[in-house]
Amino acid sequence: MHRVVIVGGGFGGLNAALALRKAPVEVTVIDRRNFHLFQPLLYQVATGALSPGEIASPIRNILHAQKNTRVLLGEMCGLDANAREVILADGERVGYDSLIVAAGTVDFYFGHDDWKKNAPGLKSIEDATEIRKRILFAFEAAERETDVPTRRAWLTFVLVGGGPTGVELSGALAEIANDTLRHDFRSIDPRDAAIILVEGKGRILETFPEDLSKAAETVLQRKGVKTVASGQVTQITDDGVTVKFKDREEKIAAKTVLWAAGVRASGLGKIVADQTGAQVAKNGSVVVEPDCSIKGHPEIFIVGDLASFTHQGGKPLPGVAQVAIQQGTYAAKTIVKRLKNEPVKPFHYWDKGNLAVIGRLAAVAQIGRFDFHGALAWFIWLFVHILYLVGFENRMVVLMEWAFNYFTHNRSARLITGPTPGLPAPSAEPEPVTYASH
Numbered sequence: 172m173h174r175v176v177i178v179g180g181g182f183g184g185l186n187a188a189l190a191l192r193k194a195p196v197e198v199t200v201i202d203r204r205n206f207h208l209f210q211p212l213l214y215q216v217a218t219g220a221l222s223p224g225e226i227a228s229p230i231r232n233i234l235h236a237q238k239n240t241r242v243l244l245g246e247m248c249g250l251d252a253n254a255r256e257v258i259l260a261d262g263e264r265v266g267y268d269s270l271i272v273a274a275g276t277v278d279f280y281f282g283h284d285d286w287k288k289n290a291p292g293l294k295s296i297e298d299a300t301e302i303r304k305r306i307l308f309a310f311e312a313a314e315r316e317t318d319v320p321t322r323r324a325w326l327t328f329v330l331v332g333g334g335p336t337g338v339e340l341s342g343a344l345a346e347i348a349n350d351t352l353r354h355d356f357r358s359i360d361p362r363d364a365a366i367i368l369v370e371g372k373g374r375i376l377e378t379f380p381e382d383l384s385k386a387a388e389t390v391l392q393r394k395g396v397k398t399v400a401s402g403q404v405t406q407i408t409d410d411g412v413t414v415k416f417k418d419r420e421e422k423i424a425a426k427t428v429l430w431a432a433g434v435r436a437s438g439l440g441k442i443v444a445d446q447t448g449a450q451v452a453k454n455g456s457v458v459v460e461p462d463c464s465i466k467g468h469p470e471i472f473i474v475g476d477l478a479s480f481t482h483q484g485g486k487p488l489p490g491v492a493q494v495a496i497q498q499g500t501y502a503a504k505t506i507v508k509r510l511k512n513e514p515v516k517p518f519h520y521w522d523k524g525n526l527a528v529i530g531r532l533a534a535v536a537q538i539g540r541f542d543f544h545g546a547l548a549w550f551i552w553l554f555v556h557i558l559y560l561v562g563f564e565n566r567m568v569v570l571m572e573w574a575f576n577y578f579t580h581n582r583s584a585r586l587i588t589g590p591t592p593g594l595p596a597p598s599a600e601p602e603p604v605t606y607a608s609h
């Protein structure tokens with residue numbers, strides 16, 4: 172039996188596996204997490220609207236009925252291209268006849284990895300719950316803070332990066348401050364929070380047409396978000412952010428800084444390239460042939476965010492879920508066609524459109540020749556996300572949560588979890604405090 176190994180159970184890898192369900196091949200899916208994560212809704216976990224389990228599904232469960240497929244929990248750390256073996260972190264080798272690598276991206280801090288501590292990015296469930304904690308803790312700390320400038324800093328939130336993730340996060344943050352928490356505090360008014368979205372380029376949502384960027388900016392400003400364009404972040408510390416403009420530098424005192432400015436391809440790209448002589452693009456992705464395979468290695472496919480595919484329009488395809496889904500499915504079908512000695516056409520991306528949500532009843536959409544924004548775009552966003560969310564149960568639960576949140580303005584997953592500054596672990600006994608009696 173032809174052995175297909177798929178590394179990564181994200182959009183690319185999972186769709187490759189699903190497309191092979193009836194194929195006469197033996198499929199092994201390897202992922203270092205035991206679940207498929209629906210990244211487009213991560214910001215809803217980060218802002219307390221959804222719980223982690225609602226946007227993630229165990230890969231083993233998704234593929235349980237697929238008899239030709241097994242799932243391994245493990246991390247690919249090496250490749251022996253001559254022996255056709257994937258090497259896992261614990262040294263185990265998994266042999267393949269065809270290999271599909273779909274390992275996605277990691278956060279990229281433009282050479283300033285030290286910023287990560289003060290400005291977490293949003294790539295994983297852990298990132299989302301960390302961001303949720305930081306946002307909610309900031310309001311708690313402000314409630315107890317008596318020093319006015321420090322309280323101001325606790326109520327200042329800076330989001331670095333004005334792409335869809337930065338826009339989604341800042342819009343949701345504004346709704347938390349203005350609606351959700353409005354009546355919950357006594358010493359502070361959450362509506363006083365300053366939410367600042369900093370973008371290095373000339374406008375937010377740079378990949379969308381200019382009229383949609385403008386529309387998004389107007390909605391954000393109406394919600395109280397300050398958008399700052401053409402500002403390069405040059406420093407991020409415990410106390411805030413330094414932003415450099417053409418003619419001046421500005422320091423923003425803020426206790427909460429969130430990173431939505433950049434990602435780069437997983438380090439697995441370089442590992443595969445070193446072994447196969449493939450070219451690596453500037454962002455670490457692997458340059459692929461028109462059939463998504465590596466030059467000189469037709470048996471190795473790279474799909475999704477890890478691939479640099481430039482055979483359509485000259486520029487690399489964008490790092491979006493649709494590209495990964497379509498490339499994963501294409502790679503699987505190509506393997507089957509080759510086994511049947513059928514001709515294979517080059518990969519062609521069908522761009523179904525671009526969506527970004529800003530908040531309640533507000534989104535922007537570019538579908539074909541049509542650009543629009545407002546409630547219609549929001550309903551389309553809602554429909555598309557429910558449609559592509561993996562698992563019927565998750566779809567129903569998320570739909571119900573959204574309906575409930577819509578009518579109540581509530582975000583029921585507003586939990587502060589994990590180690591919290593100034594507080595002992597939840598199960599720890601209180602340490603007796605010694606004090607001088609008067």
Ligand SMILES: Cc1cc2nc3c(=O)[nH]c(=O)nc-3n(C[C@H](O)[C@H](O)[C@H](O)COP(=O)(O)OP(=O)(O)OC[C@H]3O[C@@H](n4cnc5c(N)ncnc54)[C@H](O)[C@@H]3O)c2cc1C
Binds near residue numbers: 211
């Ligand atoms: C916050 C956020 C919001 C987004 N919003 C949108 C959106 O609204 N619309 C849209 O189209 N796209 C969106 N995207 C982009 C979209 O999620 C990606 O383009 C898509 O996930 C890429 O799919 P992939 O299969 O290449 O990688 P991923 O989906 O990232 O999957 C990679 C998988 O590989 C696994 N893996 C990584 N390294 C290894 C290893 N060494 N060994 C084993 N397993 C490994 C990971 O655990 C993961 O399961 C968003 C991304 C983020 C982070």
